[in-house]
Amino acid sequence: GAGVSQSPSNKVTEKGKDVELRCDPISGHTALYWYRQSLGQGLEFLIYFQGNSAPDKSGLPSDRFSAERTGGSVSTLTIQRTQQEDSAVYLCASSSQTGGYNEQFFGPGTRLTVL
């Protein structure tokens, strides 16, 4: 069965440009998460979707970051006016359970480099 997929796998952009990162969760998983891992750091939570709504956006670092999910499936994370500190691996995860006691399945990530 297909796991979580993300595209692109690598993205190099210039400072100030906008980027869109895509996540395809495991079919049937209602919960979707975005995390990012900066160099030498652990995974940092960004946003959580339950269906198409985002009850927890507390990890988004600034208003340059936004995300949406459509059809209870694909999600897009958009970073506007990228800065060098946005360089990181952006990871998406999905889960069939909610409530906090859930195993999250991760995609391979998108490595974003802002020059």
Place this chain on the structure above:
Amino acid sequence: DQQVKQNSPSLSVQEGRISILNCDYTNSMFDYFLWYKKYPAEGPTFLISISSIKDKNEDGRFTVFLNKSAKHLSLHIVPSQPGDSAVYFCAASYFGNEKLTFGTGTRLTIIP
């Protein structure tokens, strides 16, 4: 504020011996803990979890121990195999909180 800490960035263990990876947490609300394994250029893969009602959970070569009073958990891998070489992340959560809070990871190297 680092709520989940993995104080050893790296660990080297001889093949066949026991690997012990440690994790400490500060938030007493955490009551569910997970270990993930990550290979380069791949996403983290779930390994094993434990809830706070238990102090031990075992799955094959992997055992997780939880000491709630010390706010400490550990992952034991025995016997260690070369394929176990990866970065291991400890993560924590609590009921009603959807996000996982991760430690910074420990790079485990198994020496043949």
